[in-house]
Amino acid sequence: MKSDLNALMQENEVDGLLVVGPAMHNPAMVYLTGGGHLTGAELIMKRGGQGILFHGPMERDEAAKSGLETRSYSNYPMADLLKESNGDRAQAAVLKYQRMFEDAGLTRGRVAIFGVTELGNIFPLLTGLQKRLPGLEFIGDQEGKIIKKAMATKESAEVERIRRMGQITTGVVGQVADYLSSQRVKDGVLVNADGSPVTIGEVKKRINLWLSERGAENPEGTIFAIGRDAGVPHSSGTPTDLLRLGQTIVFDIYPCEEGGGYFYDFTRTWCLGYAPDEAQKLYEQVKEVFLTLMSELKMGEDFSIYQRRTCEMYEAMGHPTILGSPETEEGYVHGVGHGVGLHIHERPFSRMNGMNDDLLEAGVVMTIEPGLYYPEKGLGVRLEDTVWVRPDGVLEVLAPYPLDFVLPVKG
Amino acid sequence: MKSDLNALMQENEVDGLLVVGPAMHNPAMVYLTGGGHLTGAELIMKRGGQGILFHGPMERDEAAKSGLETRSYSNYPMADLLKESNGDRAQAAVLKYQRMFEDAGLTRGRVAIFGVTELGNIFPLLTGLQKRLPGLEFIGDQEGKIIKKAMATKESAEVERIRRMGQITTGVVGQVADYLSSQRVKDGVLVNADGSPVTIGEVKKRINLWLSERGAENPEGTIFAIGRDAGVPHSSGTPTDLLRLGQTIVFDIYPCEEGGGYFYDFTRTWCLGYAPDEAQKLYEQVKEVFLTLMSELKMGEDFSIYQRRTCEMYEAMGHPTILGSPETEEGYVHGVGHGVGLHIHERPFSRMNGMNDDLLEAGVVMTIEPGLYYPEKGLGVRLEDTVWVRPDGVLEVLAPYPLDFVLPVKG
Numbered sequence: 001m002k003s004d005l006n007a008l009m010q011e012n013e014v015d016g017l018l019v020v021g022p023a024m025h026n027p028a029m030v031y032l033t034g035g036g037h038l039t040g041a042e043l044i045m046k047r048g049g050q051g052i053l054f055h056g057p058m059e060r061d062e063a064a065k066s067g068l069e070t071r072s073y074s075n076y077p078m079a080d081l082l083k084e085s086n087g088d089r090a091q092a093a094v095l096k097y098q099r100m101f102e103d104a105g106l107t108r109g110r111v112a113i114f115g116v117t118e119l120g121n122i123f124p125l126l127t128g129l130q131k132r133l134p135g136l137e138f139i140g141d142q143e144g145k146i147i148k149k150a151m152a153t154k155e156s157a158e159v160e161r162i163r164r165m166g167q168i169t170t171g172v173v174g175q176v177a178d179y180l181s182s183q184r185v186k187d188g189v190l191v192n193a194d195g196s197p198v199t200i201g202e203v204k205k206r207i208n209l210w211l212s213e214r215g216a217e218n219p220e221g222t223i224f225a226i227g228r229d230a231g232v233p234h235s236s237g238t239p240t241d242l243l244r245l246g247q248t249i250v251f252d253i254y255p256c257e258e259g260g261g262y263f264y265d266f267t268r269t270w271c272l273g274y275a276p277d278e279a280q281k282l283y284e285q286v287k288e289v290f291l292t293l294m295s296e297l298k299m300g301e302d303f304s305i306y307q308r309r310t311c312e313m314y315e316a317m318g319h320p321t322i323l324g325s326p327e328t329e330e331g332y333v334h335g336v337g338h339g340v341g342l343h344i345h346e347r348p349f350s351r352m353n354g355m356n357d358d359l360l361e362a363g364v365v366m367t368i369e370p371g372l373y374y375p376e377k378g379l380g381v382r383l384e385d386t387v388w389v390r391p392d393g394v395l396e397v398l399a400p401y402p403l404d405f406v407l408p409v410k411g
Numbered sequence: 412m413k414s415d416l417n418a419l420m421q422e423n424e425v426d427g428l429l430v431v432g433p434a435m436h437n438p439a440m441v442y443l444t445g446g447g448h449l450t451g452a453e454l455i456m457k458r459g460g461q462g463i464l465f466h467g468p469m470e471r472d473e474a475a476k477s478g479l480e481t482r483s484y485s486n487y488p489m490a491d492l493l494k495e496s497n498g499d500r501a502q503a504a505v506l507k508y509q510r511m512f513e514d515a516g517l518t519r520g521r522v523a524i525f526g527v528t529e530l531g532n533i534f535p536l537l538t539g540l541q542k543r544l545p546g547l548e549f550i551g552d553q554e555g556k557i558i559k560k561a562m563a564t565k566e567s568a569e570v571e572r573i574r575r576m577g578q579i580t581t582g583v584v585g586q587v588a589d590y591l592s593s594q595r596v597k598d599g600v601l602v603n604a605d606g607s608p609v610t611i612g613e614v615k616k617r618i619n620l621w622l623s624e625r626g627a628e629n630p631e632g633t634i635f636a637i638g639r640d641a642g643v644p645h646s647s648g649t650p651t652d653l654l655r656l657g658q659t660i661v662f663d664i665y666p667c668e669e670g671g672g673y674f675y676d677f678t679r680t681w682c683l684g685y686a687p688d689e690a691q692k693l694y695e696q697v698k699e700v701f702l703t704l705m706s707e708l709k710m711g712e713d714f715s716i717y718q719r720r721t722c723e724m725y726e727a728m729g730h731p732t733i734l735g736s737p738e739t740e741e742g743y744v745h746g747v748g749h750g751v752g753l754h755i756h757e758r759p760f761s762r763m764n765g766m767n768d769d770l771l772e773a774g775v776v777m778t779i780e781p782g783l784y785y786p787e788k789g790l791g792v793r794l795e796d797t798v799w800v801r802p803d804g805v806l807e808v809l810a811p812y813p814l815d816f817v818l819p820v821k822g
Contacts, residue, residue: 020530025436025630037632037647058645058745074738093553114531119431120524123537124551140535142504205626208669212623215616219436219630221448221670234469236448258619259632327485334469 001363002031004150009047012145015109017051018138019043019147021117023062025219025260027342028114028147033066035259040117043068044104052104071103094128101133108135112146144347152339152347153363159388159398161257162340162365165264166386166399168214169253173268175210176203176251177407180243180272184410190243190272200224201239207253216255220344223252223267230269231375233334233382245273245409248282250371250380254344263344264399265367267384270407282372282381283405289313289370290383290403293336299393303337303358303366307350310336310370319372323352330374337367340386364389365398412774413442415561420458423556426520428462429549430454430558432528434473436630436671438753439525439558444477446670451528454479455515463515482514505539512544519546523557555758563750563758564774570799570809572668573751573776576675577797577810579625580664584679586621587614587662588818591654591683595821601654601683611635612650618664627666631755634663634678641680642786644745644793656684656820659693661782661791665755674755675810676778678795681818690790693783694816697792700724700781701814704747705796710804714748714769714777718761721747721781730783734763741785748778751797775800776809 009017019028023038032043032051038059045051055063057074064070076096085091101107113126126138141147154162183190183198190198204222211218225237230250243249252267269286271279292313293306311323311332320331339346348358348366360366366389371382385397420428430439434449443454443462449470456462466474468485475481487507496502512518524537537549552558565573594601594609601609614635622629636648641661654660663678680697682690703724704717722734722743731742750757759769759777771777777800782793796808 024632037634037645039631039645056645057740058643061640061643061646077737079737090553112531113534114529116527116529119526119528119530119533120551121553122530122551123524123534123549124553126534127538138534140531140533142501142532142535208626209620209623212620215619217628217630219628219671220450221435223448229472232469232472234448234450234467235472260630326488326490329468 001153001155002150004153005147006048008146008149009112012112013110014112014139014146015047016104016106016111017043017045017146018111018113018115019045020113020115020122023066026116027151027346030260030342031147031151033068035261036062036065037259038062042100044101044106046104046106049105054100071100076100090124090128094125094132097125097129098132101129101136106136107133110137110139112141113138114141114147148347151341151343153361154341154365154388155363158262158341159363159365161262162264162386162388163398165216165255165257165262166266168211168216169255169264169266170399170401171214172207172210173251173253173266173401176207177270179203179206180270181408182410185245185273188245190245190409197242199239200226200237200241200243203243204237204239211255215258217258217260218255219260220254222254223250225250225380227378228375230380231373231378233371233373233380243272246271246276246279248279248379248381250382252382252384256344262342263340265340265344265369265384265386266399266401267369267382268401268403269381269383269405271405272407273409275406278377279379279381280405282374282379285314285317285319286370286372286381286383287403287405290368293368293370294385294387294395297360297368297387297395299360299362299389299395301360302356303348303350303360304352304356306368307336307352314370314372330376331372332370333373334371336370339364339366341365360389362389362391362393412564412566413561415564416558417459419557419560420523423523424521425523425550425557426458427515427517427522428454428456428557429522429524429526430456431524431526431533434477437527438562438757441671441753442558442562444479446672447473447476448670449473453511455512455517457515457517460516465511482511487511501535501539505536505543508536508540509543512540512547517547518544521548521550523552524549525552525558559758562752562754564772565752565776565799566774569673569752570774570776572673573675573797573799574809576627576666576668576673577677579622579627580666580675580677581810581812582625583618583621583666584662584664584677584812587618588681590614590617591681592819593821596656596684599656601656601820608653610650611637611648611652611654614654615648615650622666626669628669628671629666630671631665633665634661636661636791638789639786641791642784642789644782644784644791654683657682657687657690659690659790659792661793663793663795667755673753674751676751676755676780676795676797677810677812678780678793679812679814680792680794680816682816683818684820686817689788690792691816693785693790693792696725696728696730697781697783697794698814701779701794704779704781705798705806708771708779708798708806710771710773710800710806712771713767714759714761714771715763715767717779718747718763725781725783741787742783743781744784745782747781750775750777752776771800773800773802773804
């Protein structure tokens with residue numbers, strides 16, 4: 001939680017934070033400022049303080065909404081900076097950063113850097129500033145031990161925002177199911193009222209529309225993949241593909257709040273009209289593993305034990321997995337879950353890296369998503385719900401929805 | 412244009428490019444790969460070559476759509492990298508990058524870096540790699556002399572995609588105008604059929620819905636700002652504000668293609684029902700400057716001369732501007748235009764930096780957007796169209812729409 005941030009900085013021997021980029025679709029900045037229409041900004045925060053939010057003069061009202069101390073770039077006039085830098089524009093830009101760090105009282109120590117931003121703009125500023133203030137050391141946080149660690153456990157207000165996104169998500173999934181079930185069938189494919197075949201592209205357009213109607217954004221797109229595409233876990237589907245009966249459709253949907261806020265993550269696998277034996281068997285196996293995992297999840301456990309458990313269950317069923325065959329592209333080929341919040345994928349992760357520091361602590365919101373994939377057979381099945389580890393130890397699916405496999409169609 | 416890239420690399424003494432991040436909402440990556448559902452990737456390109464696109468094993472099909480040479484991360488197994496790095500995870504990550512650069516044949520020289528990505532993840536990789544391969548130097552491109560310079564002049568296929576976004580944009584603007592004009596008025600504010608007042612938040616929700624219906628995304632939000640907010644150029648508007656008659660409404664809309672492609676940029680200013688004299692006068696002055704600029708634009712000119720011209724015209728009308736009063740927050744306070752493409756703001760820029768290298772060359776697509784702002788008086792007016800510098804020298808507004816100020820309302 002955000003209140004852990006100072007302790008996490010101390011624990012990781014970090015003296016300050018630099019967060020850069022817009023306050024939309026930029027998790028660290030949204031987390032610390034509350035988000036808003038800031039197209040580019042810097043938050044410089046010394047350990048123990050609230051930090052200063054630096055912003056463009058035209059965005060002063062948006063910056064003020066953060067409730068943080070703010071400071072406009074107009075306090076650092078480019079003409080003065082250029083004069084002091086003998087007309088060298090690159091040096092003037094570095095000097096501006098230096099002044100900002102001085103104003104934030106952060107001129108030495110280890111500074112962890114965050115933010116989704118254009119790499120080519122910021123890299124020379126940081127390397128240039130390190131030369132001017134040699135007591136300052138910029139470090140990354142690739143293992144997510146600071147802000148991402150704080151983010152991993154949610155406050156109840158955050159959980160309610162994720163739940164609301166879950167309700168929007170399952171609402172739209174229901175609309176998609178109703179839409180597909182109400183179309184006609186001709187020559188084994190779904191057709192519109194005018195007789196033209198329904199395409200994946202058309203379904204995705206409806207999904208975006210329905211999400212938008214409910215006030216959600218879909219920045220990462222949707223996976224709606226049939227046949228061979230369903231067998232490739234992160235193929236998003238081919239827009240011109242038709243909806244053929246009896247083929248597995250993997251429908252993975254992960255919208256977020258408008259303006260780049262909290263996500264939800266959800267997958268169902270459907271077969272239109274009927275399921276061939278091979279598809280049905282695969283589905284039953286995935287469902288069995290899914291329900292077993294759901295019944296076994298326990299607050300405080302290391303997430304990776306469920307990844308191992310998933311692999312072992314699938315291997316017992318005769319499927320290759322990345323545990324026994326790390327290179328396999330058939331069978332079970334990905335992680336069983338990940339945290340969900342301002343990132344669609346965030347801590348905790350279920351990977352088996354032996355670090356034992358991705359725990360299902362109280363406040364964690366994560367996915368459980370076992371799947372099986374056989375691209376050469378044109379088959380893929382995945383089931384996914386987003387689960388909250390409640391402070392009372394109960395594991396709660398934030399937006400329940402039936403697991404049904406075969407979707408009835410007309411005709 | 413993309414075909415200029417090699418020459419631009421040579422001109423800037425750059426031996427290679429590194430582009431990182433997803434292939435969605437990441438202009439440099441979208442430009443060079445064609446976009447797609449790649450959640451994270453690296454394009455490493457030696458000057459004169461096409462480059463190699465490195466991708467996660469689950470995204471191989473999406474990577475293949477780029478038509479580039481691709482290479483999965485599964486070629487760099489983490490277990491081997493960790494062994495070679497004596498279990499040091501940070502070093503293993505750097506070693507993976509080293510192998511990728513070696514495989515792309517780029518182990519020395521100046522490498523320009525691009526891409527919207529999480530800074531904290533990439534920074535330690537680049538600084539670590541520089542230590543391992545001291546012949547390699549990573550440089551930024553803050554002045555946009557490489558990829559952004561190539562992007563500044565559009566191929567006709569790109570212009571047609573921007574034009575299509577323009578048609579979607581003006582279509583939605585028309586829907587908004589029709590919606591506002593068809594509501595009733597009560598006590599000087601617009602009300603819905605049930606008598607509840609129409610809010611800015613409600614209008615923005617409709618805008619998102621209508622954009623989505625037409626297959627557009629709105630990742631940066633919309634400015635729909637009334638009263639004092641209209642007088643603050645980049646206030647996006649207050650969701651709970653009501654639509655009061657006789658107040659200036661600045662409506663600036665800049666959606667992009669689904670998945671993070673080309674943008675359009677458009678602004679009109681409206682007054683519902685009637686315009687007070689002061690607002691009307693401001694509007695007439697902005698319109699006069701707008702139309703004068705449109706008539707004076709000439710292929711090949713430096714964009715900044717139109718910024719100076721705008722300031723001079725406004726100052727002759729008695730308004731403060733950033734030319735005569737650099738610190739002013741009233742009058743004319745921003746740039747008169749910017750390029751539009753895969754970024755909402757890109758080269759060329761109208762800023763007066765004396766560099767004379769932002770020219771209105773053939774192929775440029777840019778905005779013209781003079782405005783006047785008096786926040787304390789609750790007044791703001793801006794008019795903006797997106798204009799293409801055609802190869803035949805004609806300046807063409809890509810999606811024309813009336814400049815009307817007063818929007819009639821019922822009652």
